[in-house]
Amino acid sequence: xxxxxxxxxxxxxxxxxxxxxxxxxxxxxxxxxxxxxxxxxxxxxxxxxxxxxxxxxxxxxxxxxxxxxxxxxxxxxxxxxxxxxxxxxxxxxxxxxxxxxxxxxxxxxxxxxxxxxxxxxxxxxxxxxxxxxxxxxxxxxxxxxxxxxxxxxxxxxxxxxxxxxxxxxxxxxxxxxxxxxxxxxxxxxxxxxxxxxxxxxxxxxxxxxxxxxxxxxxxxxxxxxxxxxxxxxxxxxxxxxxxxxxxxxxxxxxxxxxxxxxxxxxxxxxxxxxxxxxxxxxxxxxxxxxxxxxxxxxxxxxxxxxx
Amino acid sequence: xxxxxxxxxxxxxxxxxxxxxxxxxxxxxxxxxxxxxxxxxxxxxxxxxxxxxxxxxxxxxxxxxxxxxxxxxxxxxxxxxxxxxxxxxxxxxxxxxxxxxxxxxxxxxxxxxxxxxxxxxxxxxxxxxxxxxxxxxxxxxxxxxxxxxxxxxxxxxxxxxxxxxxxxxxxxxxxxxxxxxxxxxxxxxxxxxxxxxxxxxxxxxxxxxxxxxxxxxxxxxxxxxxxxxxxxxxxxxxxxxxxxxxxx
Numbered sequence: 001x002x003x004x005x006x007x008x009x010x011x012x013x014x015x016x017x018x019x020x021x022x023x024x025x026x027x028x029x030x031x032x033x034x035x036x037x038x039x040x041x042x043x044x045x046x047x048x049x050x051x052x053x054x055x056x057x058x059x060x061x062x063x064x065x066x067x068x069x070x071x072x073x074x075x076x077x078x079x080x081x082x083x084x085x086x087x088x089x090x091x092x093x094x095x096x097x098x099x100x101x102x103x104x105x106x107x108x109x110x111x112x113x114x115x116x117x118x119x120x121x122x123x124x125x126x127x128x129x130x131x132x133x134x135x136x137x138x139x140x141x142x143x144x145x146x147x148x149x150x151x152x153x154x155x156x157x158x159x160x161x162x163x164x165x166x167x168x169x170x171x172x173x174x175x176x177x178x179x180x181x182x183x184x185x186x187x188x189x190x191x192x193x194x195x196x197x198x199x200x201x202x203x204x205x206x207x208x209x210x211x212x213x214x215x216x217x218x219x220x221x222x223x224x225x226x227x228x229x230x231x232x233x234x235x236x237x238x239x240x241x242x243x244x245x246x247x248x249x250x251x252x253x254x255x256x257x258x259x260x261x262x263x264x265x266x267x268x269x270x271x272x273x274x275x276x277x278x279x280x281x282x283x284x285x286x287x288x289x290x291x292x293x294x295x296x297x298x299x300x301x302x303x304x305x306x307x
Numbered sequence: 308x309x310x311x312x313x314x315x316x317x318x319x320x321x322x323x324x325x326x327x328x329x330x331x332x333x334x335x336x337x338x339x340x341x342x343x344x345x346x347x348x349x350x351x352x353x354x355x356x357x358x359x360x361x362x363x364x365x366x367x368x369x370x371x372x373x374x375x376x377x378x379x380x381x382x383x384x385x386x387x388x389x390x391x392x393x394x395x396x397x398x399x400x401x402x403x404x405x406x407x408x409x410x411x412x413x414x415x416x417x418x419x420x421x422x423x424x425x426x427x428x429x430x431x432x433x434x435x436x437x438x439x440x441x442x443x444x445x446x447x448x449x450x451x452x453x454x455x456x457x458x459x460x461x462x463x464x465x466x467x468x469x470x471x472x473x474x475x476x477x478x479x480x481x482x483x484x485x486x487x488x489x490x491x492x493x494x495x496x497x498x499x500x501x502x503x504x505x506x507x508x509x510x511x512x513x514x515x516x517x518x519x520x521x522x523x524x525x526x527x528x529x530x531x532x533x534x535x536x537x538x539x540x541x542x543x544x545x546x547x548x549x550x551x552x553x554x555x
Contacts, residue, residue: 174410181396181407188394191356193382193411193459 004146013264014257015152018159019217021256023237024244025166026210028252031241032183033203035101036093040112041211042234044088048081048215049225050119052132057124061225066132078212085208089201097200112231119227128225136220155217162210163253170249175202183247236263243289245296254297259286308367309334309495310355310386310463315364315374317347317354324350325519327364330497332463337489337496339506339527342516342540348499349391351516352465355497356388357381369462383411387461391468391499395448395455397441401432404440404451408458418458425454428484446477453484463495464488470505482509503536515539 023041030036052066052073065076088111096107136154139147170176182189182199190196218233219225236259244255262285266278274281289297310332317325325347332338340348353359355366357378366374373381382388396404405425409418426433429450435443440451449469456464469485470478486509488494500506506513507527515523515536522539523530530536 174406177399177403177406178410181399181403184396184398185394187358187378188390188396189407190378191358191382191388191390192407192455193379194407195379196377 004143007142007146008148009264009268011148011152011156013261015155015260016264017257017260018156019214019256020236020240020260021253022159022162022210022214023233024240024252024256025249026207026214027237027241028244028247028249029203029207029210032247032249033179033186034093034097034104034200036097036104036108037101037238037241037246038093038207039105039108039231039234039238040088040115041108041207041237042230042232043112043115044081044085044208044211044230045215045218045233046119046225046227046230047084047115048077048212049130049219049229050123050227051077051080051215052130052219053123053128053225055122059126059128061128061130063130066130070133074213074216077215078209081212081215082205082208085204085211086201089204094197094200112234116227116231123225123227125227129223130219130225131223132216133220137223151217151221155221158213158217162213166206166249175199179203239283239286243286243296245298248296248298251296251298258289258297308332310368310497311366312351312355313365313367315351315354315361315366317350317359317361319350323519325354325361328516328519328521329364330514330521332495332497334462334495335489335493336511337485337498337509339498339500339510339513340516341500341503341506341513341536342522343501345518346516347519348516349467350519352388352390352467352497352499355381355386355465356390379411382459382461385460385462387456387459387464389452389456389464389466389469391471393445393448393452395440395443395451398439400437400439401443401451402436405432405455405458408455412460417460421458421460425457428457428487429454445472446474446480449473449477449481450484453481457488457494461494463497465497465499467499468501469498470500470502478505485509503533503540507531507533507536517542 026041027038030038052063053061054064056062065073068076092107092111093104096104136151138150140150140153141147170180178189178194179199179202182194186196222229240255240259241252242255243258244251259282262282263278266281267275270278270281308331312328312330314327314329315325316323316327328347328351330340330351340351342348350359354361357373357376357380361374365372368384368386373384396407405422412418431447432451432454435447440448443451469481473481485496489496498509507530510527513525513527513530514521517540523535
């Protein structure tokens with residue numbers, strides 16, 4: 001192993017970790033105020049991807065929003081996915097928000113499958129190639145003989161900016177403090193006059209905006225659209241929130257980085273023959289972590305309630 | 308009457324927890340509801356606050372019907388509850404906890420004045436302003452939740468077992484504070500208490516609730532010998548408490 005290789009692996013691990021951390025945050029935000037584990041979160045990301053192209057069953061995708069000026073494109077996708085997330089609250093989740101977390105989770109599964117099938121109905125189930133932000137997909141030279149994909153640096157930078165923005169929101173704004181209070185004791189917050197519905201809607205807006213940003217990053221990275229692409233990454237986000245500690249946003253970030261870094265490092269160090277089973281190894285580590293700390297890495301009130 | 312609860316019946320799933328219970332509180336009064344465990348005292352307060360919905364009966368506040376309103380709407384109407392078990396936001400610091408109390412208000416200048424006033428009443432909270440509320444002692448947490456409820460600028464405060472889990476000298480302090488609030492600021496208080504002696508000392512009027520039904524109501528002055536209260540509290544067999552008849 002040489003230094004450039006280690007450096008490249010580290011950047012790659014950080015970028016995977018960042019992506020998973022953003023996903024886990026999207027789940028964690030809703031779980032913290034609503035005790036909802038939203039399995040449709042991944043499908044929100046998928047929708048953001050499909051919104052880039054003209055609805056048709058053609059194999060070669062024609063760009064719609066994807067053809068806009070990059071800034072406008074990004075805003076359109078983020079707003080659109082946010083609206084989808086918000087609609088999911090008002091149309092679906094609002095009506096089950098007093099049910100048990102298990103019921104809400106199953107409802108979110110159902111919603112996810114409905115969304116996937118709607119996509120299949122409109123766009124057909126075949127993968128579609130999309131070339132989003134091609135200027136980001138190339139490598140960038142950092143030092144002599146060391147180059148990393150520019151997109152990985154972008155993902156890390158975007159994630160850290162979002163994390164800083166979220167920390168400021170939760171520490172400095174009234175709505176942010178209210179959201180932390182509601183995450184701990186929703187009923188008490190309402191008894192002090194905090195408007196519950198508005199706060200949940202805000203959580204969906206935040207979670208949806210994160211999903212929209214992830215749509216852009218994910219499609220740029222993959223270069224291909226698939227109706228079930230959200231579900232596969234959703235599994236990792238979910239695992240990240242669980243090992244981080246359900247209900248803790250710091251935990252979600254920690255868990256996201258843990259899963260992302262573990263995946264990349266395992267790909268780098270596992271023997272060639274075992275490499276195809278990398279995900280199995282990641283899950284094995286997850287099981288070991290949970291045996292050691294069933295409540296997750298960061299302990300929260302929500303986790304304590306369940307024990 | 309500022310607050311009047313008329314013949315409310317409340318069910319948990321299908322079991323009745325309260326049967327035709329009535330309570331009224333006049334402006335500036337201290338009213339106590341006493342009763343054994345599981346009598347339905349907390350249920351009464353939670354119904355007033357809109358957390359539970361009575362299946363029948365009416366709750367009116369300042370002439371307006373409030374049953375069926377959401378907890379936040381009730382709080383915004385001017386009823387602030389300090390629920391059982393304190394419920395501080397442990398991960399928020401003391402100041403943030405207090406700020407949540409002001410989240411429904413937009414009178415900036417008044418909020419800052421109230422903030423100062425509350426910190427004068429509870430100097431210990433001023434000292435611990437930046438500390439996580441979960442790190443406070445039980446007594447300090449009780450002060451914090453009362454201060455937080457005060458900052459909603461309520462017309463009536465309902466307090467569920469302010470003495471729960473506190474050392475006796477701290478309980479005295481909490482009650483002193485509550486009495487001061489009424490005497491100095493004209494605050495109206497509806498207090499749920501397990502100890503009838505404590506209630507007899509503090510209240511203007513009191514109610515005795517047992518097994519989800521109102522057993523007795525009267526002026527504290529008329530009940531001072533305690534015999535009637537004891538009978539109502541324990542049922543007619545002296546000293547035998549029907550604890551937990553209605554499970555919470």
